[in-house]
Amino acid sequence: MVIIFTNCSTNEKQNLNEVISTQKKIENLNSITEITSFLKPKIQTFNIDPSIDTLIKCEKGTVLYLPKDLFNLNKVSKENHLVQIKITEYSSISDFIGGNLTTLSDDKILETAGMLNLSATVNNKSLSINKGKEYAIYFPKTDTIKKMTLFYGSKDSTERVNWDLAPTIKKEELKPQLLKNYKIGLSSYGFESTNDKVKRNIKKSIQTISQYFSKNFQVSKIINKEFYENQYSVFIKIQIDSSGKVNNISNYKSTIVTSEMEKKISDFLYQMPPIDIETSINEFSVVFSGFLDVDKKEYNKQFKEKYSSFRNQAITKIDKGELNYYILTATKLGWINCDRFWNTSEEKIDFIVKVKSPNDTKVIITFNEIKSVMQGEKQMDKVIFKNIPINKEIKVIGISYSNGLPTMGVGNTITDNNEFELSSFNQFSLEELEIELNKIN
Numbered sequence: 001m002v003i004i005f006t007n008c009s010t011n012e013k014q015n016l017n018e019v020i021s022t023q024k025k026i027e028n029l030n031s032i033t034e035i036t037s038f039l040k041p042k043i044q045t046f047n048i049d050p051s052i053d054t055l056i057k058c059e060k061g062t063v064l065y066l067p068k069d070l071f072n073l074n075k076v077s078k079e080n081h082l083v084q085i086k087i088t089e090y091s092s093i094s095d096f097i098g099g100n101l102t103t104l105s106d107d108k109i110l111e112t113a114g115m116l117n118l119s120a121t122v123n124n125k126s127l128s129i130n131k132g133k134e135y136a137i138y139f140p141k142t143d144t145i146k147k148m149t150l151f152y153g154s155k156d157s158t159e160r161v162n163w164d165l166a167p168t169i170k171k172e173e174l175k176p177q178l179l180k181n182y183k184i185g186l187s188s189y190g191f192e193s194t195n196d197k198v199k200r201n202i203k204k205s206i207q208t209i210s211q212y213f214s215k216n217f218q219v220s221k222i223i224n225k226e227f228y229e230n231q232y233s234v235f236i237k238i239q240i241d242s243s244g245k246v247n248n249i250s251n252y253k254s255t256i257v258t259s260e261m262e263k264k265i266s267d268f269l270y271q272m273p274p275i276d277i278e279t280s281i282n283e284f285s286v287v288f289s290g291f292l293d294v295d296k297k298e299y300n301k302q303f304k305e306k307y308s309s310f311r312n313q314a315i316t317k318i319d320k321g322e323l324n325y326y327i328l329t330a331t332k333l334g335w336i337n338c339d340r341f342w343n344t345s346e347e348k349i350d351f352i353v354k355v356k357s358p359n360d361t362k363v364i365i366t367f368n369e370i371k372s373v374m375q376g377e378k379q380m381d382k383v384i385f386k387n388i389p390i391n392k393e394i395k396v397i398g399i400s401y402s403n404g405l406p407t408m409g410v411g412n413t414i415t416d417n418n419e420f421e422l423s424s425f426n427q428f429s430l431e432e433l434e435i436e437l438n439k440i441n
Contacts, residue, residue, distance in 0.1 A: 039098030153335025227290025
C-alpha cells in the first residue's frame with residue numbers, strides 16, 4: 001500500500017497541495033456580513049491522486065485518511081487523474097461566527113470538538129463517495145474522557161447548518177457475528193445525563209431508566225425491525241408525582257407510527273416502578289427510537305483491524321504530541337461535525353438578550369461548561385435563545401460596527417428567566433476582534 005502525506009504548512013515540491021485564503025482586507029465596514037466574511041476560516045486546497053491512499057494533515061490539526069478508489073469518477077474525464085480536495089476547518093469562536101454555525105441538532109444542544117466543510121472535484125465537477133467506501137477523519141482531542149461521534153450537516157431556510165447524527169454502523173457491511181438484533185431504545189433527555197453525578201435509577205435498584213426499559217419493554221421482532229429501518233421516533237413528555245411514579249403523558253411529536261404502538265409505550269411508562277430523581281423538576285422529555293444492537297467489542301476490534309496499517313504509517317508522520325484524536329469514519333462529503341449530545345436535567349427556558357440595535361448586531365451565547373455556540377432569533381429589540389437549560393454559566397457576545405470599525409461586547413451571566421441587557425461595546429480592528437473572540441474559548 002502507498003500513502004501520500006500532504007501537509008498544508010509545507011512547501012515541499014512533492015506535496016501537491018495549495019492553500020487558498022478567502023480572507024480579505026476590509027475597511028469602512030457597513031454590515032455584519034463584512035465582519036463575518038473576514039472571520040470565516042480560509043479554505044485549504046489539496047490536489048491528490050485518487051488511485052492511491054492519501055493522508056492529509058490540515059493547519060488546525062485535523063487529519064484525513066482518504067483510501068484509494070474512494071471517489072466515484074464515472075462521470076469525469078479519465079485524462080485528469082488529480083482530484084481537488086477543499087477543506088475548511090472550524091474550531092474556534094471566530095470560526096463559528098464566520099461560518100454562521102451553531103451546535104444544534106434540531107432543538108438539542110451539541111458539544112463540539114470541531115467541524116469541517118469538505119468537497120472533492122475534478123475540473124469543477126463535484127464528486128461523491130463510492131458506495132461501500134468510507135474515509136477516516138482524525139479530530140484533535142481536547143478531552144481524554146468524553147466520547148464524540150459523527151454528525152452530518154445540512155443548511156436550513158435561514159442558511160444555518162443543522163446537524164444530524166450519522167449512522168455509525170452500516171448493516172450491509174456487518175459481519176454476521178456482529179449482529180445481535182433490532183431493538184427499540186429509550187433516550188432520556190432530562191432523566192439521565194453523562195454530566196450528572198447521580199444517575200436516574202429505578203427506586204431501590206441500580207438499574208437506570210434506559211436499562212429498565214431495554215430489559216422489560218417487549219414487542220415483536222418485526223416491530224423492532226420496522227422502527228430501525230424506517231427511522232421511527234416517538235417523542236413524549238412525561239410528568240412524575242412526588243413518589244416518582246409517572247402520572248401524566250403527552251405525545252408532542254412523532255413520526256408515522258401506529259396509535260397502538262404509542263399506547264403500548266404509554267402503558268409501559270404508567271406501569272413503570274417509581275423513579276429515584278433528586279430534583280424539583282417533575283416534567284421530562286423522552287424519545288423512543290429503533291436501533292441495531294451489535295456486539296460493540298467485536299465491532300471495535302473489526303474497525304481497528306481495518307485501519308491498523310493506516311495508523312502504523314500515520315504515526316511515523318505525526319508528532320507524538322498530536323496522536324490523541326477522535327477517530328471517526330464518514331461516507332459523505334459536505335458538512336462534518338465531531339460532537340456529542342449535551343443531555344442535561346435542567347428545565348429548558350427561552351433566554352432573552354436585549355441590545356440597542358439587534359438588526360445591526362450579531363448576538364451569540366457560549367457555555368462555560370462545554371464547547372458550544374448558540375444563535376438567537378431577533379424580535380424587536382431583543383434576541384431570543386430557545387430551549388436553553390436554566391442555571392448555566394454563559395457568555396453573551398455581541399458584534400456590531402461603528403464608524404467603519406467592528407465593535408464587540410461580552411457579558412457573563414447565568415441563564416434564567418430575566419432579560420439580560422448587553423449595552424457596553426468596545427471598538428476593535430478586524431484583526432483585534434478575531435484575537436479577542438478567541439480568548440473567550
